[in-house]
Amino acid sequence: MRSIKNEKLKLDRQKIQLIIGNFVKYENQIYKITQLIDFNEVIGVNIKNNEAKRLLIEYIKPTPNNSIKDNGYISKDIDDIADDGWKTIEIRLNAIRPLLNSATRKEIEEHAKDIGIHFTTLYRWLSGYKSTGTVTGLLSQKRGRKNGTLFIAEDIEKIIQDTIKNDYLIKERPSIKSVINKIKIKCLEKNLALPSNNTIRNRINKITQYEFFEKRNSKNLVKDKFAPATKKYSADYPLQKVQIDHTRVDLHIVDDEHRTSIGRPWLTLAIDIYSRMIVGYYLSLDAPSGVSVGMCIVNAIMQKNKLLNQFELDTEWNVWGKFDNIFTDNGADFRSFSVEQACLANGIHINFRPIGKKEYGGHIERLIGTTMTEVHDVPGTTYSNIREKMDYDSEGNACMTFDEFEKWLLIYITKIYQHNIHSGIKTSPYIKWKEGIFGTKNTLGIGYPQIPGDIESLTIDFLPSIERTVQKNGVTIDGLTYFDQILRTKIRGYDIGYDSSNSNPKYIFKRDPRDISFIWFYDDIQQEYYKIGLANMEFPPMSIQELNIIKNNIEKTNSKVLNEYNILEGYKELYSHVDESIKKTKQQKKMIQKAKNNKKSSITSILIKNTDNSIYKNNESDIWDNDIPDFD
Template identity: 30%
Template sequence: MKKIHKGQGFIWSGQECIYVASLAPGRVQIYLQQIQQYESVNLGELTPLSVNSKTKEIGDVFKVSDEAWGKALLRYDSVGKYKCGDCSIDELARELSVSVARAYALAATYDEEAGPQCMLPAARGRKHGVRMLPVQVETLIKEAIKEYKGPGVTFKSIWRAVRGQCQAAGLAVPSQVAVTSRIMEMDEAERARRRLGLKTANDTHQARPGKEKISAPLDKWEMDHCVVDCIIVDEVTRRALCRPWMTLIIDKHTRIIIGYYLSIHSPNSYSVAMAVMHAALPKDKWLRELGDRDIDYPYYGKPEVIGVDNAKEFKSRVFIRAAEKYDIKIKWRPIGKPWWGGTIERLNGTLNIGYINLLPGATLRSHLIRGDYDSEKESCMTFSEFKLWFARAVQQYNNEYHRIIKMTPHEKWVKYFTDNGVLSHPALISNPSEFSLDFMPEKERVIGRSGIEMNGFIYWAPELAPYVAPGVARNVKFNPNSIRQVWIQIPERGYLAVPFSDLSLSDMSLEEARLAKKDLKEHSPNAAETRAERSRAISKQADKNRELIKEAKISTKRARKAFENARSDRESRKSVPFVASEVDEVRESPPVDVDYTKPPEKFEIDL
């Protein structure tokens, strides 16, 4: 029976010590050699220290052959008898069929703590990590490996760099095999980071334990923007225009695409507002405007949490304050860790690769896959057509089997809201118009005597008269795709819709207004003197630009995109709750060319 013997080595609290004596059944005395001090400790606090360090150099027990392991067992048992005095060295040599000298060597390697492993032969060849090249050459190899990065780097290119430096320094050039072996000794994840970049390497090698637990619909949404892998054409000329953007929202529990927003303009706070509104509210009006009775979209509700990335529109004061108002928590991903939004990122790829890449004009995400396919030449869908197609694709996705939830997203949604065969629905938002406007972009403006000055225009409504206060700034909500009216927030009255002061001005987007201002500055810098004249000149120029586009005389994509964006938004606004007001009924017909800055003309009439 093995026993702890005096002088045996142990580890206690990270320090080496030796056993001195037993003080009690569970307590011993040890001696700390480093600080030359005795301690009384519990036996369970000690970890045995192997005396024979040679066992550390022997290969893995589980990788040796059965024959070698059986030989080690025989030798360990025989040497153990010799150590106990049950046989002599000559008897040991005869039993093992070795010389006496070899028997003594085997007895010297015997380690009771290591067990039969101590009798395994040491691995042949040099020890791992031994360097035979001069230190100067090793240094040059190390520096070359650090310097050369990127997907184009090869073993041979690094060896060539080492060869050049060694020749310049008058040193012997190492073989390519030697340089390659130094590279292969690096951690595989580190090699991938140097060659492919941090993101790609992390996708393969970084540990990502844990899983977020979501127990019900609306517990968490994930939202993100993604450019569509397909080129659309404009409505008038049918020429290639651009790749639109989609802002998607997915319910993480059911995998339902609960809402989205398609746009020609790049993502901004308006895209976020429209997507949240589309997801949170019932979609009856939107479905009627879409005009396809086969599309069913019964999903809506207010979420508990929205997971987003760190884009500026997701960190805007408006988005954060509106979410806080409705008790919605915003959860931003850690920077550099896109897998925290893996559900929405996977959805982006699924829609682009599995659906959109089948359309004419698809860009196919890679020139290697695209080959000679001319995406611009093959494009044929307008934005209106694409929006209808996309709505049908979303319905298809929501009703296809999902391998993660083991059913379709629609079935998962219905299953949760069905109790004993009785179907229920999520709670409705009490004030949908206010909810929608709260997420809209805003600016602070003062209500002056002439109204609200914003974006180079004056806005006025009779309801503003009691609130004229030149020193008080108020929040003014606006739609960048339609600036004919704004919404001003009055604490005691909520939002008031305020149109252009000059009702003859036609509707336009901010981008159309900027283009019109630019054209006026270039061609008629002195055409407008007063503020009212400037507003009318901008409105007229925007109308002229629209006519030119309709007649296909403007070829710049910026102008055509601005026109398409404004036209598309005018169609989609019909289903938005906050525009269902009298102010929104301002006529869409071409404005009458009347200059309201001049006195009215007098006409003769019969009395």
């Protein structure tokens, strides 16, 4: 029987900057970094005994920051912050963005003057962001009034907004001072109270940069400032720009038990424009969604050692860290509000590709094409078109399971793609990436990218939110019931004095589609997450896509330095892995034919046995039931 420990988690969005002189936590000891070795290790000196030690980067944690002043938002779930809060975060982040790398007092004061904000306010915002490591540090502590409450009368507010629109956002580019004077004159004429200068400046600061430049400048200037060059779309350093996109894989895969075709998976890929390194991926049987985007971003940021060990691969994929910008298509999956919030909360700026501008996504589209060309050598391929496929039986020749294809993909990424010469950069993606991080004889590298202090917190930020009421038997999602004693206090009528006239409150839950044997429950009072397991402890760990396959079946049955030689060795392993999959498939089909029966999987048997408390047709619409349009 499986059990879930009573785990709880307070979100920690701090980032770790691995540079010489910084302090980090390792095995509950504090070390000062003295030397950077490679992508896996640094040298640190223990501040207590002064002993030097090699520190594995994947186990390094941020040091406790006792100077952080909690504004009430630091550990909040992103869905527990009001829309007005996110607007405030975006405005303030845009204001301090030019100052994030480094800025002198003079530069800060000049920038404050340029954007019409007092320099002490800008200092406070910058300090809040840097000390907490998250954009939620930009929010001010709540003081009485709710977000969105107007501080002035509606008729005064209308005068301010109309004057800003008609007398400030114009080509003549009048000064803020002249607009303030005009607003006050109009208020005097109507015998209204005069708004303060700061009130007017705050309204002006809410104007987006794009709207500001669009209304007050020429179209060419707007294009030059906000549009990347169409002829040469490049990046200046690693992780400055990352492109992401989806494709349906040109391959049929088979189920684990009967080795029969179950369709074509979807693949989400992310590429670093500077080095052309594949930084992340997400593989799923479900159509593209916000989940696909979020999980791909998490995969891109996290270190990959555990993932490679999981698939027993003796190789390296040394690409990780927070990126500055992500460039995407305009699909609904990328426009997901939760994805935008999660990116903003983690300091990632989303840029949407203008409609009809294919050059903005050229790198990722070429990568997808290159990857699918390799897939065309795998039995079960659909090829890229009917002419290539001809009369080839893709489903009949399919041999790889989902996990086997994922391993194939990892072999291709780590042993072949990243070490092949890329025509666009005249070297391999791995070498270009390494040079960008550590530098060359003639150029300086940027050093290690920032890494999340807690990968679990990062993952939770990007997981889809599900709102549910808590019933006596727990919480039901997709026909699965989750329960823990911590939920008892959230059951309607539990507390003495509970107002029975109120409807059941809904709470925020998050679930990882890769393992639905547990969910995360967010306690908005404690601002902590609790891990809640399934009520049926016999239920094994599985993904949402495995659950959907099983439910469909139940409905149907009613029941080192690398060179060309090393790359060829990678291909050899790739082909060997394919041959192994073919062999397993043939053996399994032969066994099924001899047995002449259609055995159900042990998982299915458990599910049917426990239909009453595990699976049923869920009439309540939720995030997993919504079909997402195919991504172009």
